[in-house]
Amino acid sequence: QKEVEQNSGPLSVPEGAIASLNCTYSDRGSQSFFWYRQYSGKSPELIMSIYSNGDKEDGRFTAQLNKASQYVSLLIRDSQPSDSATYLCAVNRAKAGTALIFGKGTTLSVSS
Amino acid sequence: DAGVIQSPRHEVTEMGQEVTLRCKPISGHDYLFWYRQTMMRGLELLIYFNNNVPIDDSGMPEDRFSAKMPNASFSTLKIQPSEPRDSAVYFCASSILAGNTEAFFGQGTRLTVV
Numbered sequence: 572q573k574e575v576e577q578n579s580g581p582l583s584v585p586e587g588a589i590a591s592l593n594c595t596y597s598d599r600g601s602q603s604f605f606w607y608r609q610y611s612g613k614s615p616e617l618i619m620s621i622y623s624n625g626d627k628e629d630g631r632f633t634a635q636l637n638k639a640s641q642y643v644s645l646l647i648r649d650s651q652p653s654d655s656a657t658y659l660c661a662v663n664r665a666k667a668g669t670a671l672i673f674g675k676g677t678t679l680s681v682s683s
Numbered sequence: 684d685a686g687v688i689q690s691p692r693h694e695v696t697e698m699g700q701e702v703t704l705r706c707k708p709i710s711g712h713d714y715l716f717w718y719r720q721t722m723m724r725g726l727e728l729l730i731y732f733n734n735n736v737p738i739d740d741s742g743m744p745e746d747r748f749s750a751k752m753p754n755a756s757f758s759t760l761k762i763q764p765s766e767p768r769d770s771a772v773y774f775c776a777s778s779i780l781a782g783n784t785e786a787f788f789g790q791g792t793r794l795t796v797v
Contacts, residue, residue: 602783603782603783603784605785613790614774614788614789614790614791615726615774615788616788617785617786617787620785659725659726661786662782663781663782663783664782669738669739669781669782670714670716670728670731670739670781670782670786671716671728671781671782671786672728673718673725673726673728674725675724675725675726676725676726
């Protein structure tokens with residue numbers, strides 16, 4: 572089992588719809604979870620972090636964490652064409668002082 | 684702060700040549716990471732440093748790869764000899780605390796080995 576798994580997509584949604592991106596992880600002791608957005612040819616940039624079970628909202632973005640199920644998700648409301656990008660889920664390992672491990676990413680396409 | 688700075692942005696080299704990628708982390712960040720990104724394998728962790736000391740190099744694919752961090756503001760990733768399968772985008776990132784805080788990425792170096 573890979574440490575961080577994501578559906579590669581592409582996920583296609585119309586403008587204004589809700590996009591739902593999912594991620595599962597294997598290390599039950601992981602404590603920190605991040606969603607990065609990467610535009611084609613650019614570097615990853617952080618859009619959300621979440622550390623506790625439940626939901627965390629920031630504008631049109633909501634991150635959801637369920638540690639019991641080892642599952643993290645990202646909801647994008649009112650999707651815009653500018654949201655078209657690859658979304659990377661990143662998780663830390665349980666051992667302190669370790670690096671983030673990334674999933675392969677889900678490509679989102681928002682059509683106008 | 685200017686962010687994480689990598690050079691060069693693009694590198695094209697012939698198989699068998701030595702390649703050196705450079706990185707300047709954000710000032711005050713104690714952790715520096717080298718990642719490699721390909722379509723097939725995604726973003727892979729190669730090695731990371733804490734306070735200039737290599738902590739985990741288990742992601743380095745072969746002995747052809749080596750990384751150094753001689754001081755807090757500079758790191759290199761060297762490939763010698765390079766092979767076509769090394770073609771990828773190499774990212775350097777830095778953070779204040781390892782996996783518990785955000786990692787800030789440089790613009791990456793696109794390496795093509797022909």
